[in-house]
Structure formats: C-alpha cells, structure tokens
Amino acid sequence: MKVLVCIGHVPDTTSKINFANNDTEFDSNGIQYVINPHDEFTLARAMFLKEKQGASLTVVNVGPSTTETTLRKSLAIGADNAIRINAEPKDSLFVAQQIAKVAKDGAYDLVMAGKESIDYNGGMVPGLMASILGVPFVNAVVGVDVDGDKISVTREIDGGKETVSATLPVVIAGQKGLVKEEELRIPNMRGIMMARKKPLTVVEPDGDFTMTEFVKFEKPEVKSACKMVSADNVGELIDLLHNEAKAI
Amino acid sequence: MSVLIYAESWNGKFKKTSFEAISYGVDLASKMDSEAIALTINAESVEELYKYGVAKVISVKNDSLKSFATNSFAGVVKEVADSISAHTIVMLASSNVNSFAPSLSIEWDASLATGVIAEPASFEPFTVNRKVFSNKAHADVVLSKENKVLVVAQNSFGVIENEVSGSSEEFNVSPSDGNVSVESTEMASGKVNLMDAEIVVSAGRGMKSGDNWAMIEEMADLLGAGTACSKPVSDIGWRSHEEHVGQTGKNIAPNLYFAIGISGAIQHVAGVNSSKVIVAINTDEEAPIFKAADYGIVGDAFKVVPELIEKIRTLKG
Structure with missing residues (x-):
C-alpha cells in the first residue's frame, strides 16, 4: 500500500499574526514554522499503517525550499521519502492540482491530509484533490482501517459520528481524534539522523490554475474593556447578561 | 440569473444554519439583481423557508440521497444550479457542506471561498471577507471565476x-x-450539539479534575447550553476531544460563551472570539481571557459557579 501524506508548513499556534506590505501579505518575521497540527494527527496515523501494515509513506508539500525543514521533520518522524513541489502555494486549487498530479503519477492508494491548515483555513485542498482525481473523499476523519483495497473511515458529523466504507484509492482529511494525543510522534535523535539520508525529491509545478486571490488582510477589532463584576455579587452578572447583553 | 441557496436538513428537518443561509442568500441576490432560489434535499416542511424571504424553493426528494457522499451531493447541487442558470451558490458551513463544497466547485468550475463572514465588499471584482489564521485575522479574497460557491x-x-x-x-x-x-x-444523545448551541459553557484546567464537571454540566443544562473545554483538558483526558474548542479544535460562534477556569491562551481565544458575548471567570485577574471577554469575574469557579447556578435557576423561575 502506497500512502501519500500532505504536510502543511504553518506558523506555530502561539504565533502573533502580523501583515506586511500594506497588509497585503503575511509577515513571516520572527515566525516559527511547524507541521500543521491537523497533519500531525494524520501523519501519526499513517505511521501505524507503515508499522503494522507495511505501507510505504511519502510526504509531500507545495512550497519554496524554506519549507524543507518541515518535510525533514516528517521524515524524522518516520516517513520513507519526501516530495517538495517547488512553488509558492498560490491558492487551494493550485495546491490541490499540484498534489493531485503527484498522487496520480505515483499511483498512491491512500492520500491523507489534515482537514485544514491553521493559516489559510480553507479546508478545501483534500476535497479538491479527491474531485480532481475522481476518487472518494471523507472529511473530518477520526478513525481509519484499511483491509486490502477496502477502507473503513469514521468521520465526525454535526452532533455525532458516521462510519463509511469505500474502495481504494481514497482521499481522507484527518483531524484531532485520529490518534490519541500521546500517540503523536516527536522526532528522536535516531530519526533525525536517518532523515538526513532519506530522499527528498524536488519537482517543478505543472500548470498554473487558481480560483482565488488574497488581496488584503486585517486583524479583528480589539474588544472594548471587559466589564468586571465582583465575585461577591454574582447576581449582577446574571442581571447584565439578561438585561444588558440580552444573552440569557 | 439567480443565486442558489442550499438549505440543509437532517432527517427531514431544517438545520438552524439553513435559515441563516437563506437570510444571506436573499440579501445577496437582491444586491446582485438576481432571483434567490432555495434548494432542499429530502426536507419535509419546505414552506418554513418563506419566513426568511425566499419565494421559490426547489425541493429534491430522492432516497439515494438519504445517505451522504460528496460526489452525489455535489452532482445534484450542480445539476440544479445549471437548471436555473445560477451564478452563485450560497451554503452555510456544516460537516456535510464542508465536505462536498470543494467537489462542487470542481464539478461546476467555480471559485470557492469558505469561512466567509460578510457579504461581498465588491462585485467587480467579486471580493469577500473570510476568516484566516484561525480567526486571528480576516482577509479579502477575490473570486476570479464566473461561477462562485460561498460557504458562510x-x-x-x-x-x-x-x-x-x-x-x-x-x-x-x-x-x-x-x-x-x-x-x-x-449520534450523541441528550446533548446540545456544540456547533448549533446558542450558549456554550466551557471550562479549563481551573476545574482541577475531570470529576468536577458536574457543576459545569448542571449550568449548561439550565441554560440549554452545550459544554466545551480547553485543549489541555481534552489532552489530559478529563473531557472528550469532541469538546475541545480552540485553534486546533472546534471553532465556535455562539451568542454567549462562558470561559470558566480557562486562562485564555491565544490558541483558545482564536477558536471562540467570534462569540457575540464572552464571559470569563478566573482566579487570576491577569489572565489573558479577560482581554477577550465582555464580562468578567475574578474569583474561584468552585464558589462562583454554584452561585451562578442558583441565580440562573431563579431567573428561569
């Protein structure tokens, strides 16, 4: 079984977000980049497919050479090889087209991604890829079992869970819950040493399709000061919520 | 030309989000000099939608659409959109909509924007405002294709x-x-769905143990609210990960959000700051949650929450 895991290179969750160039682009000054958290869950689950079912694991991303640190980290966690598509990720459709081509050319059985990136939050790339490839797609996945060419996938739905089955190849988008928190992988020294020798292939993008363009960024307005209520007069809070905020 | 609005239902009943979709789509259509047309799939009382301003409803009834697959839903919405010469499709975010919207945009050759938080700021070029950086920022996005799919x-x-x-x-x-x-x-039984909840009562490590959640649940019950928690609480396993709200958990926008014993790390605030009213209860007056909150009490949750419960009970009579 060949598994392709998409790895986003995103600002650490603690990052303060700023914009540059008259608010037209993200200010990467002083930003630490990490594997997209949803992709971390997916990669950890993919590692079980490798360790328990002998799957081969390729990680892929679309980005300039600066994103290779994140791919190397994924190799240190245990992926077998990496592919970097050498382009600025212009929008979700562009990224999806590029990765779909790699997935098709490499005849991958299972393409796994996080359900969204924590930077642009489109939540579109996995579904776009599946549609471009013409294969089934399951979103917000919290459970996966592969048996031969059959896959059983549990997804979160509004207010519950649903389990579906399909025939490979399939694209799934994972999230928190796909593995337990303690099953997330942290690269160890041996992994980091081995990662240096693993193949990281750079391929050039194919085509230039986009559907959207980010033109301006802004930060939400800062809230006005918090109205404090004394802990000795809790009833006042309920009065305020009822009469002033009309929220209860 | 028309705007097609997908009014989502579950087991035949409209989801609350479908009324917001109609509200958004009707207003958008009038601004674009287009007709607003709603689409329902296996919904029962389609006339409920007239209340929100849509005068024409296309009702699809088909047994094979009783279970969800992205390809079949995308295909049907596209078929209807083509039949009425729609130029824009409006949908409200939900687990199924988020799942099939990308496929619809490919099949219909449309530009797709998700996380949309306002009506288009301009039509030439077609520009919408959406959430980015997990709600730490917003962005104006231009949709370049003739057909557009908006997920609000x-x-x-x-x-x-x-x-x-x-x-x-x-x-x-x-x-x-x-x-x-x-x-x-x-389906989780007897619980208010966190994504649909008008009020959410959320608690953090300040609760000291997962065994102390009875008062949080009692308060939520009284208010008809959903319960949520911070990331550390779900990581430790005091509460299930489905309740985790924040940057890497669920992103929620209820009318009223109670953050109890939650310090308010930037990742937490990102997931809840779309809430209309935020109430923070924390022993530490320096806790960053007070910067995100509208109302605050510096105090011990174990003393404040039981008193709140009494006052709410009195209010609700």
Whole structure:
C-alpha cells in the first residue's frame, strides 16, 4: 500500500499574526514554522499503517525550499521519502492540482491530509484533490482501517459520528481524534539522523490554475474593556447578561 | 440569473444554519439583481423557508440521497444550479457542506471561498471577507471565476425574518451512486450539539479534575447550553476531544460563551472570539481571557459557579 501524506508548513499556534506590505501579505518575521497540527494527527496515523501494515509513506508539500525543514521533520518522524513541489502555494486549487498530479503519477492508494491548515483555513485542498482525481473523499476523519483495497473511515458529523466504507484509492482529511494525543510522534535523535539520508525529491509545478486571490488582510477589532463584576455579587452578572447583553 | 441557496436538513428537518443561509442568500441576490432560489434535499416542511424571504424553493426528494457522499451531493447541487442558470451558490458551513463544497466547485468550475463572514465588499471584482489564521485575522479574497460557491461561517450574518409568500416545486434528479457506503451513524444523545448551541459553557484546567464537571454540566443544562473545554483538558483526558474548542479544535460562534477556569491562551481565544458575548471567570485577574471577554469575574469557579447556578435557576423561575 502506497500512502501519500500532505504536510502543511504553518506558523506555530502561539504565533502573533502580523501583515506586511500594506497588509497585503503575511509577515513571516520572527515566525516559527511547524507541521500543521491537523497533519500531525494524520501523519501519526499513517505511521501505524507503515508499522503494522507495511505501507510505504511519502510526504509531500507545495512550497519554496524554506519549507524543507518541515518535510525533514516528517521524515524524522518516520516517513520513507519526501516530495517538495517547488512553488509558492498560490491558492487551494493550485495546491490541490499540484498534489493531485503527484498522487496520480505515483499511483498512491491512500492520500491523507489534515482537514485544514491553521493559516489559510480553507479546508478545501483534500476535497479538491479527491474531485480532481475522481476518487472518494471523507472529511473530518477520526478513525481509519484499511483491509486490502477496502477502507473503513469514521468521520465526525454535526452532533455525532458516521462510519463509511469505500474502495481504494481514497482521499481522507484527518483531524484531532485520529490518534490519541500521546500517540503523536516527536522526532528522536535516531530519526533525525536517518532523515538526513532519506530522499527528498524536488519537482517543478505543472500548470498554473487558481480560483482565488488574497488581496488584503486585517486583524479583528480589539474588544472594548471587559466589564468586571465582583465575585461577591454574582447576581449582577446574571442581571447584565439578561438585561444588558440580552444573552440569557 | 439567480443565486442558489442550499438549505440543509437532517432527517427531514431544517438545520438552524439553513435559515441563516437563506437570510444571506436573499440579501445577496437582491444586491446582485438576481432571483434567490432555495434548494432542499429530502426536507419535509419546505414552506418554513418563506419566513426568511425566499419565494421559490426547489425541493429534491430522492432516497439515494438519504445517505451522504460528496460526489452525489455535489452532482445534484450542480445539476440544479445549471437548471436555473445560477451564478452563485450560497451554503452555510456544516460537516456535510464542508465536505462536498470543494467537489462542487470542481464539478461546476467555480471559485470557492469558505469561512466567509460578510457579504461581498465588491462585485467587480467579486471580493469577500473570510476568516484566516484561525480567526486571528480576516482577509479579502477575490473570486476570479464566473461561477462562485460561498460557504458562510455560522452566526456571522445572522438569521433575518422577512416573511414572503412563496411556492415550491419538486425537481427530479438522477444522482450518481455515492462513492462511499454509510455503514453506521452514531449520534450523541441528550446533548446540545456544540456547533448549533446558542450558549456554550466551557471550562479549563481551573476545574482541577475531570470529576468536577458536574457543576459545569448542571449550568449548561439550565441554560440549554452545550459544554466545551480547553485543549489541555481534552489532552489530559478529563473531557472528550469532541469538546475541545480552540485553534486546533472546534471553532465556535455562539451568542454567549462562558470561559470558566480557562486562562485564555491565544490558541483558545482564536477558536471562540467570534462569540457575540464572552464571559470569563478566573482566579487570576491577569489572565489573558479577560482581554477577550465582555464580562468578567475574578474569583474561584468552585464558589462562583454554584452561585451562578442558583441565580440562573431563579431567573428561569
């Protein structure tokens, strides 16, 4: 079984977000980049497919050479090889087209991604890829079992869970819950040493399709000061919520 | 030309989000000099939608659409959009909409924007404002294709009542077979769905132990609220990960959000700061949650929450 895991290179969750160039682009000054958290869950689950079912694991991303640190980290966690598509990720459709081509050319059985990136939050790339490839797609996945060419996938739905089955190849988008928190992988020294020798292939993008363009960024307005209520007069809070905020 | 609005239902009943979709789509259509037309799939009382200003409803009834697959839903919405020469499709975010919107945009050759929080700021070029960086920022995005699919974030536009007299027609579709088979569905029973909740009572490490959640649940019950928690609480396993709200958990936007014993790390605030009113209860007056909150009490949750429960009980009579 060949598994392709998409790895986003995103600002650490603690990052303060700023914009540059008259608010037209993200200010990467002083930003630490990490594997997209949803992709971390997916990669950890993919590692079980490798360790328990002998799957081969390729990680892929679309980005300039600066994103290779994140791919190397994924190799240190245990992926077998990496592919970097050498382009600025212009929008979700562009990224999806590029990765779909790699997935098709490499005849991958299972393409796994996080359900969204924590930077642009489109939540579109996995579904776009599946549609471009013409294969089934399951979103917000919290459970996966592969048996031969059959896959059983549990997804979160509004207010519950649903389990579906399909025939490979399939694209799934994972999230928190796909593995337990303690099953997330942290690269160890041996992994980091081995990662240096693993193949990281750079391929050039194919085509230039986009559907959207980010033109301006802004930060939400800062809230006005918090109205404090004394802990000795809790009833006042309920009065305020009822009469002033009309929220209860 | 028309704007097609997808009004989502579950087991035949409209989801609350479908009314917000209609409200948004009707207003958008009038600004674009277009007709607003709603689409329902296996919904029962389609006339409920007239209350929100849509006068024409296309009702699809088809047994094979009773279980969800992205390809069959995308195909049907595209078929209806083409039949009425729609230029824009409006949907409200939900688990199923988020799942099939990308496929719809490919099949219909449309530009797709998700996390939309306002009506287009301009039509030439077609520009919408959406959430980015997990709600730490917003962005103006230009949709370059002629066809557009907008997925609007929940509670960003609101529900607007505007009763009209309307009519509905049944529309026959021939959906392609779903490319996944639903094996089982398991709904959480007796709990308010966090994504639909008007009020959310959320608690953090300040609760000291997972055994101390009875008062949080009691308060939520009294308010008809959903319960949520911070990331550390779900990581430790005091509460299930489904309750985790924040940057890497659920992003919620209720009317009223209680953050109890939650310090308010930037990742937490990102997931909840679309809430209309935020109440923070924390022993530490320096806790960053007070910067995000509208109302605050510096105090011990174990003393404050039981008193709140009493006051709410009195209020609710």
